Amino acid sequence: MTLRGKTAIIGAADTEVGVIKHMGATQLCVDAILRALADAGIDKGSVDGLVTCNSMAEPYMYHAEAIAEYLQIFPRYCVSVGAGGGTTFTALHQAASAIASGICHTVVIAMADSLRSGLSRERALAMQSSTGHAQFERPYGATVPAYYALIAQAHMHQFGTTSEQLAAVAVSARKHAERNPAAQMRTPITIEDVLNSRLIADPLHLLDCSLVSDGGAAVIMTSSERARDFRQPPVYLLGVGEGHNHEHISQAQNLTTSAAVESGQRAYKMAGVGPRDIDFAGIYDCFTPVVLIELEDLGFCLKGEGGAFVAAGNIEPGGLLPVNTHGGLLSHCHSGNPGSMFALTEAIFQLRGQANTRQVTKADIALVHGQGGIMSSHCTIILGRESGQ
Amino acid sequence: MNEMLTRNIPPITAETAEYWASCARHELQIQRCLECGTCQFFPRIMCTACSGKSLRWVRASGRGQVKSFTIVRRAVSEAYAAEVPYVVALVELEEGPTMMSNVVVGNVDEIRIGMPLEVVFDDWPEGVSIPKFKPRMV
Ligand SMILES: [Zn+2]
Numbered sequence: 326m327t328l329r330g331k332t333a334i335i336g337a338a339d340t341e342v343g344v345i346k347h348m349g350a351t352q353l354c355v356d357a358i359l360r361a362l363a364d365a366g367i368d369k370g371s372v373d374g375l376v377t378c379n380s381m382a383e384p385y386m387y388h389a390e391a392i393a394e395y396l397q398i399f400p401r402y403c404v405s406v407g408a409g410g411g412t413t414f415t416a417l418h419q420a421a422s423a424i425a426s427g428i429c430h431t432v433v434i435a436m437a438d439s440l441r442s443g444l445s446r447e448r449a450l451a452m453q454s455s456t457g458h459a460q461f462e463r464p465y466g467a468t469v470p471a472y473y474a475l476i477a478q479a480h481m482h483q484f485g486t487t488s489e490q491l492a493a494v495a496v497s498a499r500k501h502a503e504r505n506p507a508a509q510m511r512t513p514i515t516i517e518d519v520l521n522s523r524l525i526a527d528p529l530h531l532l533d534c535s536l537v538s539d540g541g542a543a544v545i546m547t548s549s550e551r552a553r554d555f556r557q558p559p560v561y562l563l564g565v566g567e568g569h570n571h572e573h574i575s576q577a578q579n580l581t582t583s584a585a586v587e588s589g590q591r592a593y594k595m596a597g598v599g600p601r602d603i604d605f606a607g608i609y610d611c612f613t614p615v616v617l618i619e620l621e622d623l624g625f626c627l628k629g630e631g632g633a634f635v636a637a638g639n640i641e642p643g644g645l646l647p648v649n650t651h652g653g654l655l656s657h658c659h660s661g662n663p664g665s666m667f668a669l670t671e672a673i674f675q676l677r678g679q680a681n682t683r684q685v686t687k688a689d690i691a692l693v694h695g696q697g698g699i700m701s702s703h704c705t706i707i708l709g710r711e712s713g714q
Numbered sequence: 715m716n717e718m719l720t721r722n723i724p725p726i727t728a729e730t731a732e733y734w735a736s737c738a739r740h741e742l743q744i745q746r747c748l749e750c751g752t753c754q755f756f757p758r759i760m761c762t763a764c765s766g767k768s769l770r771w772v773r774a775s776g777r778g779q780v781k782s783f784t785i786v787r788r789a790v791s792e793a794y795a796a797e798v799p800y801v802v803a804l805v806e807l808e809e810g811p812t813m814m815s816n817v818v819v820g821n822v823d824e825i826r827i828g829m830p831l832e833v834v835f836d837d838w839p840e841g842v843s844i845p846k847f848k849p850r851m852v
Contacts, residue, residue, distance in 0.1 A: 459724060461755075461756045463724075464722050464723070465802050465814055466794040468786060468790045471784045476782070478784060478827065479782040526784040526787060
């Protein structure tokens with residue numbers, strides 16, 4: 326059995342994003358669900374599956390149960406997943422599997438957090454210090470940017486990638502965000518701005534690092550047979566694949582090639598398409614070097630050529646492969662694990678032709694890719710306007 | 715004491731007690747598989763290469779090289795602030811495995827990928843010795 330074309334997304338919505346002081350993480354999660362239900366034009370009573378991920382600001386022992394209870398819905402499938410920034414897409418994978426195997430028919434996937442406004446300074450510091458292996462990494466005082474800097478430095482050494490090329494990723498994200506009124510950061514930036522921003526962990530400057538934000542999003546998935554009965558044009562799941570390589574970066578078998586290779590190949594194979602068929606992409610961009618490595622590993626350019634590919638303007642608005650047309654984690658919103666949800670909802674808006682002034686000219690097939698941990702868990706999703714069935 | 719001034723002290727487990735005990739003697743130990751000869755770090759109850767369960771602690775040469783590195787300019791917590799800028803590196807040991815560590819070097823800008831290293835031990839007042847590395851003359 327393949328999941329290709331079996332399921333579709335019929336509702337999608339983002340909450341307000343950025344600095345949201347008037348709502349907590351639970352409220353944001355429920356707000357995202359209510360907006361997605363309204364977008365689909367369905368009532369909460371028709372939801373029989375719920376997938377969430379836990380919040381850091383307002384954690385629950387059993388997060389999905391808590392959200393179902395808040396909404397007063399009583400699903401037959403209810404699960405919280407946790408795979409870092411890759412969580413969003415593994416959640417979609419699980420929802421699609423549950424629908425295709427007949428466990429349930431209408432699943433809400435919802436995630437939100439308030440990393441910006443909902444964490445005390447102590448909690449934020451404790452979170453920072455809790456990344457990495459407790460015995461073999463944390464004693465050395467690495468920060469999250471430092472873990473990613475290790476892969477950036479290796480990529481520069483191995484392939485001659487430059488700080489200017491890394492900066493081009495941040496500049497491109499900002500150009501996209503300028504076109505998105507919802508984005509948290511919309512002031513134009515230049516390569517020089519990135520290079521002149523404070524060094525956090527060499528070679529990463531402040532502007533090579535993503536935002537810290539509040540916000541959430543939700544999507545609603547159902548079987549392809551049912552998907553045509555709702556008010557929005559369905560967006561079909563054509564391919565999905567995962568790759569899992571390590572948990573701790575010091576255990577990575579390769580610093581410059583990730584399990585995005587495997588997740589991408591699995592998703593392409595299921596969808597029956599290749600990198601050349603992709604019109605635009607959502608690529609996880611917690612730090613600029615991640616985008617270069619993922620573009621290479623997903624086959625959009627050759628290994629080692631990510632820097633040149635990006636510096637040539639290919640991922641900018643109007644480029645060969647527009648990437649993160651909403652502005653990404655770098656300029657739109659990064660509320661932690663839910664951050665990649667916005668790449669998913671953006672792909673849905675683009676495929677529906679609802680992306681307003683940032684609408685890409687050809688939007689038939691999209692690829693979104695999430696990674697979590699420190700290049701640890703990878704999930705690639707391919708979405709399309711036609712089911713291919 | 716202010717909790718934020720506490721460094722990230724390794725929580726020693728039954729599996730790692732021997733490793734940390736050797737660090738206290740200023741010896742770096744890794745595991746070697748008696749069945750296939752593979753050396754591994756960090757410690758496990760099984761060999762990652764052959765799944766064999768006959769593992770023995772052996773003293774590593776303490777020599778290695780920089781596989782990758784970063785210079786941390788903004789400390790992870792106030793406990794590390796006095797050390798900024800400090801080098802966090804992935805160190806490839808002569809025996810094969812990679813470990814994360816700090817490279818203690820007078821001028822952080824001298825650090826390079828491929829730089830030869832040798833182990834040194836930092837005795838923390840909390841009662842644990844942390845293996846770090848310094849540039850090795852060759
Ligand atoms: Zn073995």
